[in-house]
Amino acid sequence: MFIDPQRCIGCRACVSACRECSTHKGYSMIFVDYIDRAETTATMPTVCMHCTEPTCALVCPADAIKQNEDGIVMSALKPRCLDCRNCVNACPFGVPKYNSQMHLQMKCDMCFDRTSEGLKPMCASVCPTGAITFGKYQDVVPLRRTKPVNVHVFGNQKVETKVFMMLPSETDAVEVNGTVVFESREAMASGSGVQAESWIDTQVEESDKSNEF
């Protein structure tokens, strides 16, 4: 799987299509965020990155989160899940959600029901621009002018993932340190009543920002 934020048009087709997957009907496991709507129309999809050493599985006291032979990190096994939400809080990407009705952690399993039958996952099937692309490394990368990166550095934690980010620059890793703010943004915010985040970000992403269904 390849994520190219440059191509994302923020349409949330992936979010709506994710709900159609029969392993989690009606619930979407994808988030699309405005980077900063006051500055730009840019948006960014977040899917499960399927870490090679998944933090969610490492912190699970019940060993309920398993990887399959392809390295796909599955949703928590229902009989084992203890409702502790360690995984929900520990994931550096903020992906898993807790379903309080079903007492279960839920996350993307890369449409296991579809991929096991040779079909593309729902999000990558519908994505209009190829911002989310499903395919083999050797089939996708040569067609693109962006660089595949699958190392993420969160402060002291380094994470390697099965999902690649397609980046325009020559960076070897995605580094996340503190909050990134547009340079002109701070000046603007102090001068007028502009809030830290555009209201539309908050309104639309209300459900995304909660880690519960």
Next chain:
Amino acid sequence: MSKVEHLEKIIEEFGPHLHDAPDGGWQADRVIDKVVPTHCPYCGMQCGMNLLVEKNRVVGFEPRYDFPVNQGRLCPKGVTAYLQTHHPDRLQYPLIKRNGTFERASWDEALDLVVTRFKDLQQKYGKDSIAVYSGSSLTTEKTYLVGKFARLALGTRYIDYNGRLCMASAAAGNNKAFGIDRAANPWSDIPFAEVLVIAGANCAETFPIINGFLWQQRDNGGRWIVIDPRETGTARQGDIHLQLKPGTDVAVTNGILNVLINENLIDQEFINTRTVDWDAVRDVALKYTPDVASQISGVAAEKIVQAALLYGRASSGMVMHARGIEHHSNGTENVLSYINIVLATGKIGRRGCGYGTITGQGNGQGGREHGQKADQLPGYRSILNPEHRKYIAGVWGIDESELPQAGVSAVEAFAKMREGEIKGLLSICSNMMVSLPDINRVRESLERLDFNVCIDFFMSESARYADVVLPGTTWAEDEGTTTNGEGRVIKINQAIDPPGEARRDWEILQDITRRLGRGQYFRFTSPGQIWDELRLASKGGKADYYGITYEKIEAQDGVFWPCPTEESKGTPRLFEQRFAHADGKARFHAVEYIGAQEKPDDEYPLILTSGRVVYQYLSGNQTRRIKFLVDQCPEPYVEIHPETAMKMQINDGERVKVESRRGEGVFPALIVKTIRPDTIFIPYHWGEQLAVNQLTNPALDPSSKIPEFKACAARITKIHSRELPILGRGRKGASLSEVRKGE
């Protein structure tokens, strides 16, 4: 008398209500009886999709990977489209308005009333006292039938359709320049263009699926020049963005042409052999130096030069535009000025070289070809041309003298209702109380009518004004063809039966013809039979569908018209050898900058422009009921640049009053740097107090009669929340989510 009383009760009964699950809720273990390959009901891309049917209910979709246009890709509207088929708001039986309240009626009762009232009015005031107003989200079969219905069953000259609000100016410009009205290239040509000029088209929100082709072009090393007053998603992703003042396209295009001439980047041989009238265009363009163009448009002169050099030096390139340049009182001239650039550089009629307007409505192309337009007969024939009249009269089995003369365009027809000349209306597939400009006047028109009938499958803002509402069908309950934005005729297939007593639109119209005593001309028992008559009616016309059969559409994944014979496979790319004018040559048109009819002044210092968001389709009658889509964009807002906002001390999210000479509305401010400081933007999909069309200018383009949605003078004023007028339970201008939170 068609006033709306008891609005709250109507909303309570018929919505819009938010609904967000397939019939019976989300279930993982459905047993799917059949998978029906069909297309999305929404925009002009007409993406392929499969509908999953369980016990005569559409319960999901599956990507249709094998359809070449979208290869499985869909936007969020497409993904959730199936949720409208069993929406609780669906109209399931005929309604008659009595004492201001809609009451359930039988089909016989409702149709008898319609026919009696129509006959009365026509007897008293003449045939032309009834108007028909249609739409282009219908299948081509239905649009053909609506045209025939108006001319033959009612015998009225007054028929027009909502395509007039869509791209009438592009059609007029194409006909003038090329002699035919269709996109010149299939979209599969896009990846082969070195440079794309995308003007007034926010593909990221309005045609999400075309982005697949755009990014393929980019992966091939291509560049984009985007011309738009806002830094839209598409503009952000492009290479050069010309952020012009709304309505100043002609200055920019003439400026580009000026650079092309001075840098000797024009194709003189192409101009000499394949076009006429170049000299006048050259003389005009020479006046628009980059500095002159910059002064008018507000785009830096260097950027105009850069754009001209990029497009001019490329060995291939395509120009595409949409409503942004077309919704103007000089829309046709805007279109012609872009065509001038294409013709001057000879970049047309080859792979990767071409031009096209991107059709907005699902069947915007097919719906404007076969006779539901005021002055048109099937096959893109003219009702003013004696030969054409004779041919169609022959197909219909009537005497030519029985055919009415040309009517008037949409906005003009609604003026005639206000003036009392038109007394009755049958509308289908249209929500004019959202989509027409200056809706306060449209309301007067509807209230003035003696009798108003509406065919729809949801109670739209406009249907509320009707005396009789007849329940029609969604796309999943009928079959027929549509023609997508590239001119590809595709087939919509039936997945389920209509719910309740709802009936297919063509059956409803035919029932009315029988009761009017004109049933002998309407003996169709299936859309296929209408199609066969349409094929014959279009034969020999500009839009020749004669050789297109349902079987051929299926075998070829669609057929590009013209397709004049049964052997023909259709024509994906136009103008390879010749243009469609009699002499085979394209026409240049010299155009001078005029600009919007209403320009900003001291009283109204800002330019208001309107447009769309990705989560809603047109007037929103279908999409404003689907919770997922509404959650993403629950209400319209006004985009204001921080400089302008700071001057007026307006905060992000604060509700502000936006006024024009025609009306006012209250909208939350979205303070963004992506818009020009002299311009504000409001998306248009909502009705009543949330409609930007309370403010827009109904000024018409003289050749195409398209209204000026994209530029009018406006002002914004800060208001205090205590001044917000109360409306029903919610405050005026309050969002759905706010109302819900307050409950």
